[in-house]
Amino acid sequence: MKNTHNLTIIKQITKLQSMPIRKLDNVWRTMFDHEPEVNSRKYMISKIAYKIQEIEYGALSVETEDKIKACAKATQKKSITPTAKKIKKFSPQIGTVITKNYHDKIYEVMVVNDGFSYDGMVYKSLSAIATKITGTKWNGLKFFGVSA
Numbered sequence: 001m002k003n004t005h006n007l008t009i010i011k012q013i014t015k016l017q018s019m020p021i022r023k024l025d026n027v028w029r030t031m032f033d034h035e036p037e038v039n040s041r042k043y044m045i046s047k048i049a050y051k052i053q054e055i056e057y058g059a060l061s062v063e064t065e066d067k068i069k070a071c072a073k074a075t076q077k078k079s080i081t082p083t084a085k086k087i088k089k090f091s092p093q094i095g096t097v098i099t100k101n102y103h104d105k106i107y108e109v110m111v112v113n114d115g116f117s118y119d120g121m122v123y124k125s126l127s128a129i130a131t132k133i134t135g136t137k138w139n140g141l142k143f144f145g146v147s148a
Contacts, residue, residue, distance in 0.1 A: 013028040024048070027139050034069055035060055090126075090141055098126070100133075109144070 016024065024044050029035060031051045035064070036044050060068075063140050092098070096111040107129075110117045115124040126140025141147060 009052060012052055016045045016048055071142065092146075096144060098144050102133060102143075 009117075016027070018028070021041055021044075025042065027048055028044055033050060036047070065119050092111045094111050094113055097111045098111070098116075100107045107118070109126065109129055112122060116126055116129060117123075118129045118132070123132075126144055126146075127138060128140070130138035130140045130143035
């Protein structure tokens with residue numbers, strides 16, 4: 001008997017996927033006493049599906065809710081730290097040619113397997129090439145006008 005009942009729950013949840021937004025909104029209003037926090041089909045479907053299961057199988061215990069909140073709080077703290085920031089890395093395809101017009105001369109650098117080829121030599125960074133060209137320390141990305 002339980003498997004048949006589980007199938008009914010699955011069918012109810014699956015049916016949500018094909019409902020027009022107006023119908024989803026009606027279902028929402030029967031299950032919740034507030035407006036959706038996010039006006040999105042995906043959000044509404046996930047919340048309604050959760051509510052269907054919660055009604056059938058029961059809500060999470062207070063202890064479980066507290067653990068989830070603690071984990072979420074810990075995760076938020078970690079994502080704020082500088083080491084957790086996603087750093088964009090400049091990674092052009094091998095064979096890309098980067099050009100720079102500097103003091104009326106055009107410089108060409110080619111992206112190779114081990115770095116950047118310029119003037120018959122391979123350099124690990126564009127900064128090293130920019131420094132070689134100008135004689136002063138440069139951020140290679142800025143000098144060549146490329147961005148990560």
